[in-house]
Amino acid sequence: MQLPAFVFATLLVLGITTAQAAGVRNFDIPAGPAGPAIRLLVWTPCAEPPREMDARGATFFAVPACPVTGEKLPLIVMSHGRRGWFGGHHDTAAALADAGFVVAALNHPGDTMRDTSRTDSLSVLVERPTDMSRLIDYMLDGWSDTSRIDPQRIGLYGFSFGGYTGLVVIGGDPDLRKGLPNCETSSLRACKQLESGELPDQPTTHDKRVKAAVIIDPYPVFVFPEENLKAIAVPVQLWSSDPAQNADGLSGCCAAAINQRLPIKPDYHFVDNARHFSFLATCTPKDAREAPAVCTDAPDFDRVDFHRRLHADVVAFFRKHFAESAKP
Template structure:
């Protein structure tokens, strides 16, 4: 889908890709629009500058609506390739109803950081809605509450689902029996919560205080948290009442029964789950990560999660690291964001994107079938 700026594909990855069928000929263009949802639940206590759920929608558009090339970032120096889109085009009239996927980005990212995936799904006939999680996105300072209170993201996703279903253009054309979720990194954790997984916050905090603590306890995005230099040192006693109340409900179920299948890419926070966490997960789950992921180390994240979910489909991608699953970088991105733009030698990010998108398309075709219930 995207182009250039990575090395040649390694032989192991080539073998992996050979097993994946190429996408069918595209019969739909990709439409893109923005919605700003204002749920009744206030988010001011997260400290976020933006309280609304600013949401990008990718959706099928007719071929008569031309796609316009656009990259992601500042207009004069964009950081990432973006898929061409027909901005604010009407929803395609090819079908009466379309399946819907809610999308959740990783820590400190944006919905647009998964444009490669969302646009591929939209071209296959899915409406995809991804919000920028308040207090934890790249468009404004990241806050401590936005960073720490991961389970609140599931409520964001459910409220975006509410908003899309109520949207006068999109809502009447959503097949409400075919709704799923897809997420990356902390967004992978989020969609597992939407499936019914429950967080064990105390277990995660014990792990991170132990000699076994690994990179998941110190994500690089934490350096971007905006803190008041005059604020007292953070302890349980100094947390706000709202933060304490959120922590108290960390282990609640955030299952959204409207969601019938989830696809989690490089899911994080595996140590926040235990053997009881997935007792209420009854929908199909697909887990995918790179074998070379050292940001969400595979043993304590995807493999740990998969160990608790023997029925989950698990795919490991040779050579791929954590940030391989973000948009492909342009030169300005390589200059400013080397950590997330540089892949391991022999890894072709574009090829992995195409293969991963096809994995997601194939998974949802089976788990959200047309005419299904």
């Protein structure tokens, strides 16, 4: 298949080769007793070369509705940051799909770029992990190609509030109570609710089906004292942006505190000069014009080159630990 010249040129600018390909398609988890309807995107291994496509104003390189290739494929579920969306890490999802993974990313109800009605609220902190379990349920039981997934190889990728979400899913117990240190001075709506005496209306959800997790700049970290992370037993690859590049107090920076508290030493990566948003998808010139706050990195920081290394390390991490978990 011949790629149009302008698409090929853009692929070169972004450092993407025509060997990278991922199918992508929207799905919906219906509303039910467990929660509201959830919109998701699923990336899958694809035998066709990528095409430029527009997704809510962002530029993706993928193949819409491409037939899934492969059997017994590992599954990675993705959790976005506060006020994020399921396409925020589309280049990482595509790289994983090209490496043979199925990747499912959702929009957390009430905490997305288009629906901020419950952003920072106590209900979101409680329900985000449940969203991820519902996503796994759907991919294993309701997705059209569920027979292609290996249910013994499920991983999680979480960024910022998604990092918090991932820590809970793999066994962390957030300390959600009145008088929590650092909460009194936080601007989080959840902290104000806790200080007023409101309590979670249900426990947070753990999911033992997740066998490995990539956690990036988890936030908030003050809800995880060391003793509340002791139950985490799965391998973790932990990434941190550079505090020197997040002097504006941007939520999500950084991961050093969690690195020190995890009971099993994680595969820890500190990224010099990385800003919090440097982990979001690489930007085309159009993206940079329309979302400069998200696309602007520190001087001399090359997001495209960094994402090549990020993707290689993430793929290698999941492959290694899925192989180890499969050993008798």
